[in-house]
Amino acid sequence: MANPFQAGLMPTAGIAALSGVVFHLSIPIRNAEFEVVMFPFIVGSCFAFLSFAWSFAQFGGYGSFGALAKTVWVAICFNTGLLTSIGVYRLVFHRLRSFPGPFWAKLTKFHAAYRASQAGQLHRERAELHKKYGDVVRVGPREVSVMRKSAVQLIYGPGTDCVKSTWYAQAGNDHTITSLHMERNRPAHRLRRRAWDRGFSTKACASYEPRIEKLADRLVEQIRETNCKPIDGTKWSMFYSFDIMGTVAFQKDFNQTTSGTEHIAIKGIHDTMGLIGVLGNTPWTLVLASCLPGAASGFARFFTICATILKEKEKSYDPEENPQDVLAFLLKAAREGDQTAPPTRKALEDDIRLMIVAGSETSATTIAYQLYYLAKCPDKQQKLREKLFEAMPGGPSTWTHAALKNVPYLDDFINETLRLKPATVLGCQRETSEKGLRIDDDIYIPPHTTVMVPMQGIQTDPRYWPEADSFVPERWGERREEMGTDGAPFFAFCMGAHSCAGKAVAMISMRTALSKLVMEFDVAFAPGEDGVEFDTMEEENFSTTCKPLQLVFTPRS
Ligand code: HEM
Numbered sequence: 001m002a003n004p005f006q007a008g009l010m011p012t013a014g015i016a017a018l019s020g021v022v023f024h025l026s027i028p029i030r031n032a033e034f035e036v037v038m039f040p041f042i043v044g045s046c047f048a049f050l051s052f053a054w055s056f057a058q059f060g061g062y063g064s065f066g067a068l069a070k071t072v073w074v075a076i077c078f079n080t081g082l083l084t085s086i087g088v089y090r091l092v093f094h095r096l097r098s099f100p101g102p103f104w105a106k107l108t109k110f111h112a113a114y115r116a117s118q119a120g121q122l123h124r125e126r127a128e129l130h131k132k133y134g135d136v137v138r139v140g141p142r143e144v145s146v147m148r149k150s151a152v153q154l155i156y157g158p159g160t161d162c163v164k165s166t167w168y169a170q171a172g173n174d175h176t177i178t179s180l181h182m183e184r185n186r187p188a189h190r191l192r193r194r195a196w197d198r199g200f201s202t203k204a205c206a207s208y209e210p211r212i213e214k215l216a217d218r219l220v221e222q223i224r225e226t227n228c229k230p231i232d233g234t235k236w237s238m239f240y241s242f243d244i245m246g247t248v249a250f251q252k253d254f255n256q257t258t259s260g261t262e263h264i265a266i267k268g269i270h271d272t273m274g275l276i277g278v279l280g281n282t283p284w285t286l287v288l289a290s291c292l293p294g295a296a297s298g299f300a301r302f303f304t305i306c307a308t309i310l311k312e313k314e315k316s317y318d319p320e321e322n323p324q325d326v327l328a329f330l331l332k333a334a335r336e337g338d339q340t341a342p343p344t345r346k347a348l349e350d351d352i353r354l355m356i357v358a359g360s361e362t363s364a365t366t367i368a369y370q371l372y373y374l375a376k377c378p379d380k381q382q383k384l385r386e387k388l389f390e391a392m393p394g395g396p397s398t399w400t401h402a403a404l405k406n407v408p409y410l411d412d413f414i415n416e417t418l419r420l421k422p423a424t425v426l427g428c429q430r431e432t433s434e435k436g437l438r439i440d441d442d443i444y445i446p447p448h449t450t451v452m453v454p455m456q457g458i459q460t461d462p463r464y465w466p467e468a469d470s471f472v473p474e475r476w477g478e479r480r481e482e483m484g485t486d487g488a489p490f491f492a493f494c495m496g497a498h499s500c501a502g503k504a505v506a507m508i509s510m511r512t513a514l515s516k517l518v519m520e521f522d523v524a525f526a527p528g529e530d531g532v533e534f535d536t537m538e539e540e541n542f543s544t545t546c547k548p549l550q551l552v553f554t555p556r557s
Pocket residue numbers: 180181182193196354355356358359360362363366422423424428429491492493494497498499500501502503505506
């Protein structure tokens with residue numbers, strides 16, 4: 001029998017390419033979650049490469065250079081066979097083959113990563129795809145986007161059997177070391193969520209109110225000192241929101257509203273958001289990138305600061321005291337050996353990072369958009385002011401959290417902002433169960449498919465929302481029935497088991513800032529600012545990254 005290690009280039013190419021095809025068809029990689037098997041796969045590939053090089057030298061009679069060159073040739077041909085087989089399978093035989101969508105999206109998720117790297121506006125592109133292809137679009141090899149009201153409850157609602165997709169494995173799939181948000185294991189998530197919910201209970205939130213009010217007052221003072229000079233509303237919303245999160249989550253003052261500069265930990269997050277927006281489309285590349293020295297240095301700084309926060313908190317934590325912040329609730333559970341505690345120290349550290357990122361970026365974006373709508377719609381601004389003064393006729397000095405309860409228009413204003421500009425603008429990915437997912441009579445999505453409803457797309461879909469693109473807070477109040485608001489899809493805080501844990505705090509901090517700013521100032525676009533770039537050029541990095549917005553705050557007294 002001829003020695004295969006001495007075969008010529010073309011026979012070697014044929015055997016290698018065929019092996020690539022056989023590998024794809026015979027080994028269960030077709031449904032494997034690559035994020036989960038990536039490290040064994042990479043180690044196996046390196047081992048195979050070295051074994052081939054050694055075998056060519058040992059049995060084929062090649063020198064070192066020849067053996068290496070032949071191995072590279074084998075690798076190229078093997079991967080060509082493998083990728084061709086994967087491509088043909090995805091286009092012709094895949095369980096999602098009947099769903100329409102862009103050609104390259106069906107082939108590879110690198111298509112989405114590429115598109116995200118171009119303008120960072122996948123959410124806008126997704127809306128266009130739905131206009132072109134209909135309610136269900138294949139947006140990845142095993143991913144579909146569904147623009148249908150009935151899909152929202154089925155995918156996210158309390159009774160859903162969909163689970164979090166591999167997007168949530170981007171920090172690894174070991175659920176004992178990831179945050180609550182990345183926890184894909186349902187029973188474990190349910191347990192851990194209970195400790196978080198204690199940190200956001202009505203009683204706990206009431207205890208955060210004075211701290212939130214103090215920070216809002218600080219914001220007002222700082223803005224007053226600008227003396228009607230233009231300031232960047234996006235930046236100041238961010239300063240305020242991160243300061244709030246610091247004090248609510250672990251009683252740390254990031255001092256951004258005082259200094260008017262970005263804290264180094266927060267800068268670390270912002271420096272990395274763009275990378276997450278692009279590579280989050282192929283989560284395994286994000287895992288790889290995080291292993292490269294220097295690639296995530298900004299995030300590394302953020303990690304170090306969070307670890308320090310935890311150490312400091314552990315020192316000052318008094319188990320006899322009632323918890324005064326969210327982290328204290330988690331520490332209490334951990335110290336008491338409660339099963340709702342984060343399962344490991346690493347998970348606890350990841351939870352701290354989650355508090356800052358999930359709590360601040362989202363609120364910052366939403367407050368920035370509220371400022372935008374105040375400036376864009378002066379009539380709505382004036383109406384909100386009148387309602388606030390009706391509830392607090394003595395003016396800003398008589399402001400109280402309790403009085404805000406008598407101003408439903410404040411929540412109408414916030415809800416309308418969240419409808420048009422939800423913070424997670426593209427939406428959240430889930431994976432269908434073993435049974436697949438039936439939506440109405442005409443859509444069946446097969447098992448283990450990544451599914452999502454584009455959040456901004458459906459919250460501005462004219463089939464469900466009259467005057468869909470207009471800012472009409474009244475649709476949440478006096479025009480509710482007429483505009484059919486109750487039946488329309490709205491899930492800016494998501495819903496079901498994975499809905500936003502911090503919604504109550506988010507609402508308190510937004511109500512506080514918005515009401516105080518409107519009572520204290522007239523808010524308008526600065527000269528030369530029309531809000532168009534801010535309104536149209538936002539980037540989707542899971543949460544939205546807003547462009548600067550130049551505003552003038554004119555004191556009313
Ligand atoms: C306007 C502000 C906010 C909006 C629009 C918002 C929206 C959301 C959404 C859509 C999700 C679901 C994400 C997913 O399924 O991947 C979520 C989850 C979460 N949010 Fe918020 N959020 C806001 C503020 C906050 C605040 C202030 C906190 C406080 C720490 C917070 C903490 C969380 C946590 C911990 C989760 C994960 C929940 C889980 O997986 O069980 N959020 N949020």
